[in-house]
Amino acid sequence: RSTRTAVITTHMNPDGDAIGSALGLWHLLRTLGTSVTVMLPNAAPSNLLWMEGSGAMVVYDESSRKILDDTDTIFVLDLNAISRLGDLGAAIVASTATIVNIDHHTYPEDFAGVAWIDTDACSTAVMIAQIANVIGSYTPAMAMCLYTGIMTDTGSFRFPRTTSDVHKTVAKLIDEGADPVRSYDEVMNRGSVGRTRLLGLALSTMGVHAGGRLCTMVVRNADMLANNCTREDVEGFVSQTLALEGVTMGILFVELEGETKISFRSKANTYVRDLAALYGGGGRVCSRRTGEGKSL
Known part of the structure; x- marks a missing residue:
């Protein structure tokens, strides 16, 4: 006061x-x-x-x-x-x-x-x-x-x-x-046609690993440019990785100019904060985003 x-x-x-x-x-x-x-x-x-x-x-x-x-x-x-x-x-x-x-x-x-x-x-x-x-x-x-x-x-x-x-x-x-x-x-509910098409392209890259517990997805920079999208349009895409039965951890890779942004999501008793911290991220136990510009 x-x-x-x-x-x-x-x-x-x-x-x-x-x-x-x-x-x-x-x-x-x-x-x-x-x-x-x-x-x-x-x-x-x-x-x-x-x-x-x-x-x-x-x-x-x-x-x-x-x-x-x-x-x-x-x-x-x-x-x-x-x-x-x-x-x-x-x-x-x-x-x-x-x-x-x-x-x-x-x-x-x-x-x-x-x-x-x-x-x-x-x-x-x-x-x-x-x-x-x-x-x-x-x-x-x-x-x-x-x-x-x-x-x-x-x-x-x-x-x-x-x-x-x-x-x-x-x-x-x-x-x-x-x-x-x-x-x-x-x-x-403010998405564009381009964003919806970009999501479809990202979903087509889905891969399942670790006995079905890990799902990965990629957003390519070329696809973003072709659909007039920016990094803002990718917000929320990572949640799609947890929509598959049995998946407890999801990783989204977003190609940007000169760097790759990584977003992590997890559920149940799977914690991703330590993994995110390796790349400069930090925050929530089950939902966090890394920093950018780190070497993979």
Whole structure:
């Protein structure tokens, strides 16, 4: 409550939880009279820009450095390593502001003056909702952002950490104005013909290994270009690897210019965090993404 000026940031290539939690906290701090800016290391995907407040987000560059210099608190959400902020991370470390890290991923680095890490939480958005519950301040726009963050990071409420408490929180958010139908439609039902064709090509590369327990899939850069797609369009493809009976672990390889991005997913008692960490990734026990540019 004592924060007068704040910057909220989250990881590169932000997903629904990153943007939902950041905008949810943005709305919350504004109700408390705080002057606050959401600053991203790179642009958010188009299917998340419908949330109220997204138009006020800024992408970090040297011209926005003054915002960091003039703030007293920086909230770093949904990431466990400052390197996941790119150049923005270095600027944050060099600032004199108090750094607050709120996150649910494992293996957190010690870069913040204040840290709240809950590895049992299903998402960072649900943690922001807990703060809103304590403060007792909600707006419909805030509820919508937080609902979207929870919905996306739980795989539409089907991942293991979707507990009864999560559903109670979601019920509260709906009561406060979140619209589940619109949230799902805006995030999930905005695909293009090119993206659908690209998914078909990726599915044709599926391979099953390790006695049917591992499924791999490849997205080729040439196919992305031929269908006018970008890396943003590949978001969510990796979940298709777990759709086969008996598969407990899936790996998606995405060819980019000069590098390969790898995404891991797992279920049941199969944990992929240590494997992901070999390539600079980290985060959730059963669902995580690697870094890029590492040698395979």
